[in-house]
Amino acid sequence: xxxxxxxxxxxxxxxxxxxxxxxxxxxxxxxxxxxxxxxxxxxxxxxxxxxxxxxxxxxxxxxxxxxxxxxxxxxxxxxxxxxxxxxxxxxxxxxxxxxxxxxxxxxxxxxxxxxxxxxxxxxxxxxxxxxxxxxxxxxxxxxxxxxxxxxxxxxxxxxxxxxxxxxxxxxxxxxxxxxxxxxxxxxxxxxxxxxxxxxxxxxxxxxxxxxxxxxxxxxxxxxxxxxxxxxxxxxxxxxxxxxxxxxxxxxxxxxxxxxxxxxxxxxxxxxxxxxxxxxxxxxxxxxxxxxxxxxxxxxxxxxxxxxxxxxxxxxxxxxxxxxxxxxxxxxxxxxxxxxxxxxxxxxxxxxxxxxxxxxxxxxxxxxxxxxxxxxxxxxx
Amino acid sequence: xxxxxxxxxxxxxxxxxxxxxxxxxxxxxxxxxxxxxxxxxxxxxxxxxxxxxxxxxxxxxxxxxxxxxxxxxxxxxxxxxxxxxxxxxxxxxxxxxxxxxxxxxxxxxxxxxxxxxxxxxxxxxxxxxxxxxxxxxxxxxxxxxxxxxxxxxxxxxxxxxxxxxxxxxxxxxxxxxxxxxxxxxxxxxxxxxxxxxxxxxxxxxxxxxxxxxxxxxxxxxxxxxxxxxxxxxxxxxxxxxxxxxxxxxxxxxxxxxxxxxxxxxxxxxxxxxxxxxxxxxxxxxxxxxxxxxxxxxxxxxxxxxxxxxxxxxxxxxxxxxxxxxxxxxxxxxxxxxxxxxxxxxxxxxxxxxxxxxxxxxxxxxxxxxxxxxxxxxxxxxxxxxxxxxxxxxxxxxxxxxxxxxxxxxxxxxxxxxxxxxxxxxxxxxxxxxxxxxxxxxxxxxxxxxxxxxxxxxxxxxxxxxxxxxxxxxxxxxxxxxxxxxxxxxxxxxxxxxxxxxxxxxxxxxxxxxxxxxxxxxxxxxxxxxxxxxxxxx
Numbered sequence: 001x002x003x004x005x006x007x008x009x010x011x012x013x014x015x016x017x018x019x020x021x022x023x024x025x026x027x028x029x030x031x032x033x034x035x036x037x038x039x040x041x042x043x044x045x046x047x048x049x050x051x052x053x054x055x056x057x058x059x060x061x062x063x064x065x066x067x068x069x070x071x072x073x074x075x076x077x078x079x080x081x082x083x084x085x086x087x088x089x090x091x092x093x094x095x096x097x098x099x100x101x102x103x104x105x106x107x108x109x110x111x112x113x114x115x116x117x118x119x120x121x122x123x124x125x126x127x128x129x130x131x132x133x134x135x136x137x138x139x140x141x142x143x144x145x146x147x148x149x150x151x152x153x154x155x156x157x158x159x160x161x162x163x164x165x166x167x168x169x170x171x172x173x174x175x176x177x178x179x180x181x182x183x184x185x186x187x188x189x190x191x192x193x194x195x196x197x198x199x200x201x202x203x204x205x206x207x208x209x210x211x212x213x214x215x216x217x218x219x220x221x222x223x224x225x226x227x228x229x230x231x232x233x234x235x236x237x238x239x240x241x242x243x244x245x246x247x248x249x250x251x252x253x254x255x256x257x258x259x260x261x262x263x264x265x266x267x268x269x270x271x272x273x274x275x276x277x278x279x280x281x282x283x284x285x286x287x288x289x290x291x292x293x294x295x296x297x298x299x300x301x302x303x304x305x306x307x308x309x310x311x312x313x314x315x316x317x318x319x320x321x322x323x324x325x326x327x328x329x330x331x332x333x334x335x336x337x338x339x340x341x342x343x344x345x346x347x348x349x350x351x352x353x354x355x356x357x358x359x360x361x362x363x364x365x366x367x368x369x370x371x372x373x374x375x376x377x378x379x380x
Numbered sequence: 381x382x383x384x385x386x387x388x389x390x391x392x393x394x395x396x397x398x399x400x401x402x403x404x405x406x407x408x409x410x411x412x413x414x415x416x417x418x419x420x421x422x423x424x425x426x427x428x429x430x431x432x433x434x435x436x437x438x439x440x441x442x443x444x445x446x447x448x449x450x451x452x453x454x455x456x457x458x459x460x461x462x463x464x465x466x467x468x469x470x471x472x473x474x475x476x477x478x479x480x481x482x483x484x485x486x487x488x489x490x491x492x493x494x495x496x497x498x499x500x501x502x503x504x505x506x507x508x509x510x511x512x513x514x515x516x517x518x519x520x521x522x523x524x525x526x527x528x529x530x531x532x533x534x535x536x537x538x539x540x541x542x543x544x545x546x547x548x549x550x551x552x553x554x555x556x557x558x559x560x561x562x563x564x565x566x567x568x569x570x571x572x573x574x575x576x577x578x579x580x581x582x583x584x585x586x587x588x589x590x591x592x593x594x595x596x597x598x599x600x601x602x603x604x605x606x607x608x609x610x611x612x613x614x615x616x617x618x619x620x621x622x623x624x625x626x627x628x629x630x631x632x633x634x635x636x637x638x639x640x641x642x643x644x645x646x647x648x649x650x651x652x653x654x655x656x657x658x659x660x661x662x663x664x665x666x667x668x669x670x671x672x673x674x675x676x677x678x679x680x681x682x683x684x685x686x687x688x689x690x691x692x693x694x695x696x697x698x699x700x701x702x703x704x705x706x707x708x709x710x711x712x713x714x715x716x717x718x719x720x721x722x723x724x725x726x727x728x729x730x731x732x733x734x735x736x737x738x739x740x741x742x743x744x745x746x747x748x749x750x751x752x753x754x755x756x757x758x759x760x761x762x763x764x765x766x767x768x769x770x771x772x773x774x775x776x777x778x779x780x781x782x783x784x785x786x787x788x789x790x791x792x793x794x795x796x797x798x799x800x801x802x803x804x805x806x807x808x809x810x811x812x813x814x815x816x817x818x819x820x821x822x823x824x825x826x827x828x829x830x831x832x833x834x835x836x837x838x839x840x841x842x843x844x845x846x847x848x849x850x851x852x853x854x855x856x857x858x859x860x861x862x863x864x865x866x867x868x869x870x871x872x873x874x875x876x877x878x879x880x881x882x883x884x885x886x887x888x889x890x891x892x893x894x895x896x897x898x899x900x901x902x903x904x905x906x907x908x909x910x911x912x913x914x915x916x917x
Contacts, residue, residue: 149686153707284893288864295857304707306607306718306843308853311484312435313428320421327414329868334410363428 003058010055015120017048018085018113025105026258030265038102045105049093052086052116063147072157074164075147077361081119083160084357085112088168091282095172099278103266107179107259111171155300162293167353169286170325174350176279177343182263183272184340193260197253204249211241276339279346280332287325294318313364317356324352407495407502416499420492427483430475434482436460497595504588511581520562520573522876527885532897536908538882545570545879551907557875569880576873576900580892583866590859597856601849603628603635610648611841613725617649622715622846644846646715647694653838655687655722655782687722689840704842714848720841724779726798727835728816732827740833748775748803765805771824772811773803781836795819796836871895875904884908 024041028034056073063071074083089112096102185192215223215237223237232240267275297318302308309315328345331337337345355363406412438460463472463481472481479486513519527533538544545561552559552574562571606624623643624636689704695713702710710717724745731738741757743749748760750769758766760773776798783790795818802812816822821831871892878885886904888897 149706155707281893284868288861288868291864292861295861298857299854300707302716302850303709306709306716306720306845308850310435311427311432316424316428316484320424323417323421323424327417330410330414360428 007055007058010051010058011120014048014052014055015117017044017051018089018109018116021045021048022106022109022113025102025109026262029103029106029262041102041105045089045093045109049086049089052082052089056083056086066147069152070157071147071152072160074160075151077358078119078122080160080164081115081358084164084167085116085119087164088112088115088171091165091168091172095282101270103269104176104179104278106262106266108172108175110255110259111168111175150304153300153304155296155303159293159296159300162289162296166286166289166293167357169282169289170353171350173279173282173286174346174353176275176282177346178259179263179266180272180275180279180339180343181347182260183267183275184343186264186267187272192263193257196256196260200252200256201249204245204252208242208245211245212238272339276343279343283325283328283346283349287329290318290322290325294322314356314360317352317360321349321352321356324349404502407499408506413496413499416492416495420489420496423483423489423492426480430480430483431462431466432482432484433460434485436462438462494595497592500588501592504585504592507581507585507588511578511585514575514581515578518560518573518575518874520560520876521565521571522878522887524565524567524569524878526876527878527887530887530889532888532890532901534886534901534905536884536886536905538884538908541882544882544884545572548572548877548879548884548908551904552875552877554907555903557873565878567880569878572877572879574873574875574877576875577870577892577895578872580867580870580872583863583870585863586859587863587867590856590863594853594856594860597849597852599849601847601853603632604639604641605845605847605849606643607843607845607847609720609841609843611723611839612648612650614650614653614838614840617647619645619647620844621645622844624846644695644713644715646712646717646844648717648842649692650689650840651692652690653687653722653840654690655838687719687840689719689842691717693717704840715844715846717842717844720843722841723839724776724798725835725837725839726776726779727796727833727837728776728830729833730828730830731821733829734827737828740835742835743776744839745776745779745798748773750774760803760805762803762808763806769805773805773808775801775803776816777801779836781838796832796834798832798836800830868893873897873900875900 021041021044024037024044028037028041059073059079060070063069063073063075072083074080089109092105092108092112095108096105182192185195211223223241224232297315298308301310301315324345328342328349331345332342440461441458442461442464443456443458457473457476459472459476459481463475466472467475475481479488483489538547540547549559549561549572552572555574555576557574557576558578559572559574562573564570604624606622606626608620608622608626610618610620612618621643622645624641625633625643628636686706690701691704691710692699692701693710693712694700695715698713700710700712704710704717704719706719709719725742726745727740727742729738729740730751739755741751743757748762749757750760750766750773751771752758752766752768753770754768758769760766760769762773777800779796779798781794781796784792784794797815797817797820800812800814800816800822801810803809804811814822816830816832818832818834821829823829869892871890871894873895874889876887876889886901888901890897890900
C-alpha cells in the first residue's frame with residue numbers, strides 16, 4: 001500500500017470515526033445514559049482524534065520533506081477544513097475534561113464531523129461520483145501538493161493556528177448557544193423544532209428563489225451546468241434544483257429535530273445559566289485569539305504583499321467577524337445582554353465565521369470579486 | 381387654549397441640547413456605536429460582492445462620454461472595462477458615483493471608521509474616570525439592604541470581640557486585597573471595601589486608548605507614506621525617489637508640504653536575478669493556462685513568485701546587500717522593498733540566410749513592436765497600422781532561460797527562449813505563434829528570419845513602500861490584544877463588608893470572564909477561620 005492510499009484510508013476512517021463518535025455521544029445523551037456508553041463514546045472520539053492527528057503528522061512530514069521546515073497542514077481548502085475540525089475536536093476534548101460533562105459532545109461534535117466530512121465529500125464526489133449532477137468543492141488537498149511560495153512563512157503557522165483555535169472556540173460557543181435557545185423555547189412552551197424548522201424551510205426557499213433569479217438574470221450562474229452539457233428543458237432544470245433544495249431543507253429539518261431532542265436530554269442535567277455562561281466563555285476565549293490572528297495575518301500580509309491591510313474580501317470578512325464579536329462582548333459586558341439575546345447573537349456569529357472561513361471563497365467566485373486568499377491555485 | 385408661560389417656554393428652549401452636546405452624547409452612546417458598527421459591516425459586505433477597483437487587475441478603461449443618466453444627467457467618466465461589461469454603463473456609473481466600486485476609500489466609510497475611533501477615544505474618558513474612581517476613590521459605603529441581595533454573599537460572626545474591623549482588614553490584606561474602610565451607617569455598622577484585580581479596569585482603558593492610537597498612526601502613516609514600483613534590468617542600477625508628496629490629494633499635499641516632509645533618494649542595484657525553471661515542481665494547472673497547447677507547456681505560465689533578486693541598496697549613506705524573495709522584503713532606513721513581478725529585455729536579431737542582413741534589437745517582453753524601413757524598432761499601437769513598418773506587429777509574450785530542474789537537480793540549461801506572437805495590425809488577432817530561441821530561429825520568408833541573442837536580460841520589478849506609521853500601528857495592535865486580555869481575563873473582585881459588633885456581612889461582586897467568587901469567599905472564611913465561625917443558615 002503506497003502512502004497516498006494509506007492517507008485515503010486514514011481519512012475515510014477519520015470521517016467515519018467522527019460520525020460514529022457523534023452518534024455515540026448522541027446515544028449517551030438521549031438513549032442510554034450509562035457510564036459504559038459514555039466510555040464507548042469517549043473511546044470512539046479519542047481513537048478518531050488520534051487517527052486524525054496521524055494524518056496531520058503525515059502531512060507535516062510531507063511538507064517537511066518538501067520545504068525543509070515545519071508547515072501547518074492548512075494550505076488548501078480541504079486541509080483547512082480538516083485542521084479546523086481537528087482543532088474543534090481538541091477544544092471539545094479539553095472542554096469535556098474541564099467541565100466534566102460529556103453530554104455536550106452530542107451537539108458540539110457536529111462541528112468537526114460536518115467540517116471534516118464536508119471536505120471529504122468534495123473529494124469523494126469528484127473522485128468516484130464525477131458523472132452525477134452534483135458539484136462539490138475542489139478536491140485539491142487530499143493528496144499532498146507543493147506549497148505555494150507565499151505560504152512558506154513562519155507567519156502562516158502563527159496566523160493559521162491562532163485563527164483555527166479562535167474559529168473552533170467561536171463555533172463551540174455558537175453550538176452551546178443553540179442548546180440554550182432550545183431550552184429557552186421549551187421553557188416558554190414554544191416548540192423549538194417547529195419554530196427553527198420554519199426558519200430553515202424559509203431560508204432554503206429564499207435560497208432557491210435567489211438561484212432561480214440568478215439563473216435567468218445572470219448567464220454565468222446558469223443552473224444547467226449541473227447537467228454537464230446534456231440538453232435539458234428549463235422546467236426540468238428548475239424542478240431538479242427544487243428537489244435538491246427540498247432535500248437539503250429536509251436534512252436541515254431532520255438535524256433540527258435531532259438537535260432539539262439532544263438539547264432536551266442535555267438540559268435535564270445542566271441549567272440554562274450554565275449553558276449560557278459556557279457559551280460566553282468559549283466566545284470570550286475565541287475573541288482575543290481572533291484579534292491576535294487578524295493581527296498576525298496583517299503582519300504576514302505586510303511581509304508578503306507589502307501592505308498591512310488591503311480590504312481583500314477575506315480580510316474584510318475577518319474585520320466583519322471582529323466587529324460582530326466586539327458588538328457581542330460590548331452588549332454582554334456593558335449593556336448586560338445575557339441569555340436569549342446574547343445566545344441569538346452567538347448563533348448568528350457562527351454563520352459569519354463560516355462565511356469568513358469558507359464562504360468567502362464562494363462569495364468571491366459567485367460575484368467574481370478578486371481576492372488573494374482563495375485556497376485556489378493560480379497566482380502563486 | 382392654554383398658553384405656556386414665557387418662563388417655561390424659555391426653559392424648554394434652553395434645555396434643548398445643542399449640536400455639539402448631541403454629538404458628544406452620540407459619541408458616548410454604546411447603542412449608537414453598535415449601530416455604526418452594523419453600518420460599517422453592511423458596507424464591508426457590499427465591498428466583497430462588488431469588485432473593488434484597487435484589487436481589480438483591469439484590462440483597460442472605458443471612457444463614457446456625454447451619455448445621459450436617466451435621460452437628462454450628462455456625465456463623462458472613465459471606468460474599468462470590467463464594470464461596464466458586468467453591469468452595463470448606467471449601473472456601472474451609478475456604482476462608481478456612489479463609491480461602491482472603491483467603498484473602503486470613500487469619505488463616508490472612512491467617516492464611519494473615524495466615528496468609531498473617536499467614540500472609543502471619548503469612551504476612554506469615561507473608562508479613565510471609572511478606573512480612577514475604582515482605584516483611588518471607590519464607593520465604600522453601601523446601605524444595609526445591599527448585603528441582603530445577590531448570589532455571592534456570606535454572614536459571619538467573629539470569635540473575638542476586640543477590634544473586629546482590624547481583624548477583617550488584616551485578613552483581607554493577607555489575601556492581597558486593597559482594603560478601604562468607610563464610615564459607620566445609622567446603625568453604627570462599619571463599611572469596608574476590599575478589591576482585587578484592579579488592573580482589569582485599566583485594561584479597558586488600555587483597550588480604548590489603543591483603538592484610538594491605531595487610527596491615529598494609520599492616519600499619520602497614510603499622510604506621510606509613499607509607494608511606487610521600479611523595474612530594474614539585471615546588472616543595472618536605478619535611482620528613484622520615495623516622495624510622500626506623490627499620489628496624494630490636495631489636502632494630503634498641503635499637510636506634507638506644511639510639515640516639510642522630504643523625499644528620500646534610493647539607489648537600487650540588481651546584481652543577479654535567479655528564477656529556477658522548476659516546471660515539474662508545481663502541478664501543470666498552476667503553471668499554465670488551460671488553453672496552452674502541449675508545445676508551449678513551459679510557457680504562458682502564471683505569475684511565479686518563486687524567484688530571487690540579489691540587490692544592493694543605498695540610502696542616505698547606508699548600504700545593504702540582500703536577497704529579495706517572497707515573504708522576504710528588504711528593509712532599509714524605514715523603506716521596504718518587495719518583489720512584485722519579473723519580465724525580460726529580449727535581445728533578438730533579424731537576419732538573412734545570405735548574411736546580407738543582420739540587425740540586433742532589444743525590446744521589453746510583452747511590448748508589441750514593428751521594425752520600420754529605416755531599421756528602427758517602434759512600439760505598435762493596436763488598431764493603428766504604421767505605414768513605415770516593414771514587419772507585422774509582434775511581441776515576445778513569454779521568455780525563459782537558465783537552469784531547468786527536476787527533483788532538485790539541473791537537467792539542462794535553457795538558452796534564451798521565447799514565445800513569439802505576430803498580430804494582424806488592425807484587428808490585433810494573433811496570426812502566428814511559435815517558439816524562438818538563439819538556436820531555433822523563426823523564418824518569415826525563405827530568406828529573412830528572427831532569432832534571439834544571448835543579450836536577453838531579466839528584469840525584476842519591485843514595489844517600494846515608506847510608511848512611518850507602521851511601528852505605531854504594530855504597537856497599537858499589540859496593545860489592543862493586551863487590553864482585551866486584561867479586560868477579559870483578569871478577574872476583578874469587589875468585596876463589600878458591613879461589620880457590626882462581631883457580626884460581618886459580606887457581598888462579592890465579580891467582573892470578567894474568569895474567576896470564582898465562591899472560592900474567594902471561601903478563602904476569606906478560611907482566613908478568618910481561627911477567630912470566626914460561620915453562622916448557621
